[in-house]
Amino acid sequence: MKLIIANRTYSSWSLRAWLAVKASGHPFEEQLVLLRQADTRASILRWSPSGKLPCLIDNELAIWDSLAIAEYLAEETPPLWPLDGASRAVARSISAEMHSGFQALRSQMPMNLRRNAPLKTLSPELVADIQRIETLWTECRQRFGDRDPYLFGAWSIADMMYAPVCLRFESYQVELGPVARDYLQHVLAHPHILEWRAAAEQETAVIPDYDV
Ligand SMILES: N[C@@H](CCC(=O)N[C@@H](CS)C(=O)NCC(=O)O)C(=O)O
Incomplete structure (x- = not known):
């Protein structure tokens, strides 16, 4: 898996998805795209069709949006949502x-x-x-x-x-x-x-x- 994130200092949505991938226990690669650069939009669009980060790449599949990434990972063990x-x-x-x-x-x-x-x-x-x-x-x-x-x-x-x-x-x-x-x-x-x-x-x- 590869997680594309924006600046760690500023990107709260990237942090949310990164925490979900970490909690899932999957080994993953991180790729950083800096916001507000001349090529930011083009770099994000290479991975994420919404033009926003984070985006998780799992083989051929792209999953964008922090909550969708968390839900995708929650379908597997360990449980990421409360059990009850x-x-x-x-x-x-x-x-x-x-x-x-x-x-x-x-x-x-x-x-x-x-x-x-x-x-x-x-x-x-x-x-x-x-x-x-x-x-x-x-x-x-x-x-x-x-x-x-x-x-x-x-x-x-x-x-x-x-x-x-x-x-x-x-x-x-x-x-x-x-x-x-x-x-x-x-x-x-x-x-x-x-x-x-x-x-x-x-x-x-x-x-x-x-x-x-
Ligand atoms: N609803 C999205 C929001 C994602 C979002 O707004 N990401 C910002 C970074 S925190 C972004 O990619 N902005 C692109 C830009 O500023 O060029 C999510 O939950 O992932």
Whole structure:
């Protein structure tokens, strides 16, 4: 398998798919396409028909879009979704909510692993997104969390979908209640997150749009 990703510093969608491939245990090759270069679009289109990354290549098959990649990998073992049906349904709901929503968070608080400063002001829409995420994490931990520290106990696609949000909340120094803060700290300590960040530190490209 080969996973085509964009800049590790900035590409939250690439991180989500990369976490799913790592959790699947499949050996894979990574190929990086830098965003905002003269040949970025052509380079992405060599692999991904949507013109967006990430894209997973499995032999002749291309699977694009982070959630589709996670679902493709979840069809095999080890399980990437919670085993219990009700937990799995809620895990899918919150993953879909992340994938299709939180526009203010995405546009006003882009992932930038080099950042370490709060925003000067938070719009009401951004505050609402942050509050919704905090509620969702707290409820999942309280309803479904077990001995393991993630949203549904064991590390799952739901955590992978929210991992870039944990990184944003850390970078932008967002204040959270104790349950959400504890969850975030466990995600940031996950070995796959540490590995991604270490690779991101080697990158030098700067994209001003992500430097809000
Ligand atoms: N819904 C897609 C979103 C993918 C996306 O927006 N990817 C960005 C990078 S994070 C991209 O490829 N942008 C192309 C460009 O900026 O040229 C997914 O979940 O994978």
